Amino acid sequence: MTRSLQMRRPIRATRVGLRGRICVTIQLENGRQVAAKLHQLSVTGGLLEISNYLEERSKVGLTLPIGASVVQPKAEMLFPMWEANGCLQPFRFTQLWAEERRMLETEITELLKQTVARSAPGQGTGLRPPPFYLESF
Numbered sequence: 001m002t003r004s005l006q007m008r009r010p011i012r013a014t015r016v017g018l019r020g021r022i023c024v025t026i027q028l029e030n031g032r033q034v035a036a037k038l039h040q041l042s043v044t045g046g047l048l049e050i051s052n053y054l055e056e057r058s059k060v061g062l063t064l065p066i067g068a069s070v071v072q073p074k075a076e077m078l079f080p081m082w083e084a085n086g087c088l089q090p091f092r093f094t095q096l097w098a099e100e101r102r103m104l105e106t107e108i109t110e111l112l113k114q115t116v117a118r119s120a121p122g123q124g125t126g127l128r129p130p131p132f133y134l135e136s137f
Contacts, residue, residue, distance in 0.1 A: 013042040016111045020049055027061035028054070038064070043104050045075065045092035053080035053087045059094070066107045071100045 020037035026048070027033055034054070040047040041064075054060065058077040063070060074095035080087040096104075 013044045014108060014112065015040050015042040015046075016108045016115070018111075022065060024048060025063040026050070026054070027063070029059055039088060041104070041108060043093075043096070043101055043108070045078075045090060047088055047090050049083075049086060049088055050080075051086040053082075053089055056080070060091070062091070066103050067110075069103065071103055073097075073100055 017040055018038050020039055022038040022041075024036045024038050025033055026036055034050060034052075036048040036050040038046060039049055054077045056077060056079050060075050060077060061072060062075050063072050073093050075091040076094050078090040078092060080089040
């Protein structure tokens with residue numbers, strides 16, 4: 001009996017590009033706080049712009065202003081990428097309460113709707129947003 005296995009690509013969480021519009025506070029394990037700007041966000045993690053990179057696998061707390069409230073999940077920092085003004089450093093959430101996840105999902109959906117609405121014909125340029133805004137595969 002032969003078994004056919006379908007190789008499936010893992011489904012990526014929907015991400016929204018923020019281009020540094022949201023300021024985030026990072027709480028390090030030693031109590032120090034570092035400011036950063038949020039460039040991308042999903043329910044699994046995101047991408048931060050920071051002046052000095054944090055050690056890969058550092059455990060941190062984040063303070064993210066989401067809509068009218070604030071979410072404070074725990075995260076793990078991933079390998080940084082250097083850019084002209086500092087570095088872009090990805091992170092993944094390690095502790096996110098169900099209510100916080102729901103708030104993030106709602107906010108991401110709203111931001112994506114705004115992005116699509118701005119690119120709708122008759123409103124703005126009529127151009128679609130770059131693919132990295134709507135990646136969900």
